Amino acid sequence: MFYREVGQFKTSYAADQAIFPIRQDRIGLALILAVAFIGIPLVGGEFMIASVMIPFLILALAAIGLNILIGYTGLISLGTGAFMGVGAYACYKLTTLFPGVNIIVWIVASGLVSCAVGVVFGLPSLRIKGFYLAIATLAAQFFLQWCFVRVGWLYNYNPSGAIEVPVHTLFGIPITGATAKPLTRYFVVLGIVVVMTWFASNLVHGRIGRNWMAVRDMDIAAQLMGIRLLPAKLLAFAVSSFYAGVAGAMMVFLWLGAAEPEAFNINESFVLLFMVIIGGLGSLIGSFFGAALIHILPIIVRTAPNALGLKIGSATAEHLTFLITGALIIFFLIVEPHGLARLWQIAKQKLRVWPFPY
Amino acid sequence: MNLLYQIFVDPFVQMGASPDLLVQTLWEGLVGGVLYSLIALGFVLIFKASGVFNFAQGIMMVFAALTLVGFYEKGVPAPLALLLAIGVMYLLALGVERIVLRPLVNQPDIMLFMATFGLTYILIGAGELVFGGDPKEMPVAALGLPKGAIDLKILGGLVSLQKIDIAAAVIASAMVAGLALFFQKTRIGRALRAVADDHQAALSVGISLNQIWVIVWFTAGIVALATGIMWGARSDVSFALQVISLKALPVLILGGFTSVPGAIIGGLIIGIGEKLGEFYWGPLVGGGIESWLAYVIALAFLLFKPEGLFGEKIIERI
Numbered sequence: 001m002f003y004r005e006v007g008q009f010k011t012s013y014a015a016d017q018a019i020f021p022i023r024q025d026r027i028g029l030a031l032i033l034a035v036a037f038i039g040i041p042l043v044g045g046e047f048m049i050a051s052v053m054i055p056f057l058i059l060a061l062a063a064i065g066l067n068i069l070i071g072y073t074g075l076i077s078l079g080t081g082a083f084m085g086v087g088a089y090a091c092y093k094l095t096t097l098f099p100g101v102n103i104i105v106w107i108v109a110s111g112l113v114s115c116a117v118g119v120v121f122g123l124p125s126l127r128i129k130g131f132y133l134a135i136a137t138l139a140a141q142f143f144l145q146w147c148f149v150r151v152g153w154l155y156n157y158n159p160s161g162a163i164e165v166p167v168h169t170l171f172g173i174p175i176t177g178a179t180a181k182p183l184t185r186y187f188v189v190l191g192i193v194v195v196m197t198w199f200a201s202n203l204v205h206g207r208i209g210r211n212w213m214a215v216r217d218m219d220i221a222a223q224l225m226g227i228r229l230l231p232a233k234l235l236a237f238a239v240s241s242f243y244a245g246v247a248g249a250m251m252v253f254l255w256l257g258a259a260e261p262e263a264f265n266i267n268e269s270f271v272l273l274f275m276v277i278i279g280g281l282g283s284l285i286g287s288f289f290g291a292a293l294i295h296i297l298p299i300i301v302r303t304a305p306n307a308l309g310l311k312i313g314s315a316t317a318e319h320l321t322f323l324i325t326g327a328l329i330i331f332f333l334i335v336e337p338h339g340l341a342r343l344w345q346i347a348k349q350k351l352r353v354w355p356f357p358y
Numbered sequence: 359m360n361l362l363y364q365i366f367v368d369p370f371v372q373m374g375a376s377p378d379l380l381v382q383t384l385w386e387g388l389v390g391g392v393l394y395s396l397i398a399l400g401f402v403l404i405f406k407a408s409g410v411f412n413f414a415q416g417i418m419m420v421f422a423a424l425t426l427v428g429f430y431e432k433g434v435p436a437p438l439a440l441l442l443a444i445g446v447m448y449l450l451a452l453g454v455e456r457i458v459l460r461p462l463v464n465q466p467d468i469m470l471f472m473a474t475f476g477l478t479y480i481l482i483g484a485g486e487l488v489f490g491g492d493p494k495e496m497p498v499a500a501l502g503l504p505k506g507a508i509d510l511k512i513l514g515g516l517v518s519l520q521k522i523d524i525a526a527a528v529i530a531s532a533m534v535a536g537l538a539l540f541f542q543k544t545r546i547g548r549a550l551r552a553v554a555d556d557h558q559a560a561l562s563v564g565i566s567l568n569q570i571w572v573i574v575w576f577t578a579g580i581v582a583l584a585t586g587i588m589w590g591a592r593s594d595v596s597f598a599l600q601v602i603s604l605k606a607l608p609v610l611i612l613g614g615f616t617s618v619p620g621a622i623i624g625g626l627i628i629g630i631g632e633k634l635g636e637f638y639w640g641p642l643v644g645g646g647i648e649s650w651l652a653y654v655i656a657l658a659f660l661l662f663k664p665e666g667l668f669g670e671k672i673i674e675r676i
Contacts, residue, residue, distance in 0.1 A: 330476040
């Protein structure tokens with residue numbers, strides 16, 4: 001009824017291969033962007049912007065990066081947290097070495113640093129597969145985390161061992177550091193995330209994305225069809241680490257304001273993995289769903305008892321969060337193994353035929 | 359040149375100069391390795407029988423130990439607490455099979471892997487909720503485990519062996535031998551091996567997969583309990599132990615996911631390798647390399663043998 005593509009004829013190949021060939025999709029996307037750029041800044045309070053939306057967008061970006069690796073190329077990685085750390089530390093080093101350069105440039109550049117590190121740790125992927133590879137990427141996680149603690153040069157020999165973000169401005173408005181308003185930070189994050197999501201979407205729908213999916217479905221068959229495995233897999237690692245790196249740099253510079261090595265520990269990697277799996281493997285919109293669910297769920301669990309008038313200690317709430325998160329992960333896996341993105345597709349299909357059953 | 363000397367010559371000079379220290383380091387690595395092997399053994403059991411990469415094995419170890427200590431602190435005598443803890447592990451196995459594995463049967467491996475992640479979170483949450491988050495002391499004496507140390511005067515120095523470590527090594531060997539007998543000689547063990555070989559063939563000769571999974575998870579639970587007691591006796595019982603259990607992962611890739619001897623030998627290699635590395639080469643880079651050295655050792659092995667030391671040969675077909 002509302003979602004019917006009947007009568008939308010395509011008269012060129014370009015129109016047929018467009019990412020959003022259906023008019024309703026384009027309208028929907030425009031609506032979402034309008035809400036994100038205009039609606040939320042107007043309605044959302046300080047808490048909403050700073051503690052819900054900014055982390056959500058940043059985590060979603062990291063989840064997209066991981067999804068490129070796991071969902072599109074089929075390489076399981078447990079080192080995303082560390083690659084985010086590489087981005088964060090690279091950005092910190094670059095901004096302290098060259099403070100005059102625009103901060104946005106350094107956020108993107110730190111993604112490139114992370115990209116290079118990712119390629120190095122992606123090298124074993126040609127020989128190792130499946131869970132063996134997953135554990136091999138743990139080497140990256142632990143080694144890089146060790147570097148963040150032990151290599152003083154990375155945090156400028158700061159006695160606290162943490163990195164702190166100085167104030168940087170864009171067009172005269174502070175966007176990082178203590179004086180930056182949440183709203184400005186939100187717009188910067190949103191801008192970067194939108195551009196990079198658009199880029200990822202083009203990437204996975206094009207030749208490169210198809211190569212990745214062929215490798216994911218069966219790498220030997222892909223090889224026989226003329227896809228060179230090493231470049232394809234390394235490119236996936238590179239792009240994935242690039243996204244993780246940018247997300248990590250944004251996490252420190254635009255969200256937390258300061259970070260310790262512990263911020264990039266193995267739990268961060270696991271949480272991102274949850275987001276990808278629960279959101280839906282091989283789906284960009286799924287990454288957003290997953291990030292929303294996993295990030296917002298603990299906030300709800302923490303605030304719901306107070307809202308209901310129940311008094312529970314913060315420690316108990318913490319344990320309950322663990323318990324409920326675990327239970328929900330299993331619940332979602334059982335109910336919808338293909339992730340929230342699959343539910344989204346089902347909903348669209350239902351809308352397509354509504355009000356008829358089929 | 360100096361650096362090369364420090365890397366390739368100096369550590370060996372040190373080893374030769376004080377052999378007692380070398381023996382002490384080797385022993386500590388060996389004991390650590392035995393415990394890694396035990397955790398890895400739990401992984402291998404479950405992976406072989408159900409193809410599930412059970413990430414929750416480490417937390418099962420902590421949870422089992424916590425249950426035991428929790429009961430003991432409530433005033434239950436230690437042997438009874440041990441039995442009760444075993445009972446809890448059985449219930450856990452039952453619950454996992456019924457609630458998690460059965461609905462997820464035939465899903466891709468990664469889904470099952472994620473489900474065990476969920477299980478990890480549940481066990482952390484439940485464990486902390488019931489028993490509290492603070493570290494607890496393992497009632498070593500009440501369980502009849504020895505305490506104290508034996509000091510050996512050998513090689514011109516003093517080598518100190520903790521009795522609990524010796525007990526750990528003995529118990530671990532006994533357990534591995536017991537498991538081997540169980541697998542080779544009993545009816546259930548044979549069924550387990552059949553399932554590990556081929557699920558469908560096992561089903562077709564009348565082996566109930568559901569029962570087998572319960573048994574296998576229960577066995578892994580008992581292994582986890584034993585490991586938990588051993589680790590708990592060396593340091594306190596707390597969820598920090600879970601991080602140690604991640605060390606069992608490089609052991610797994612080293613030994614192969616499907617090989618019991620691989621888990622044991624891999625554990626010993628990793629345990630000794632990382633202690634030696636930390637003690638003799640660690641100071642060169644500022645120490646603390648224990649956290650990742652195991653992974654690097656395992657990776658180096660993997661580059662030459664991608665299926666692990668004893669893993670099944672990977673044959674790829676289109």
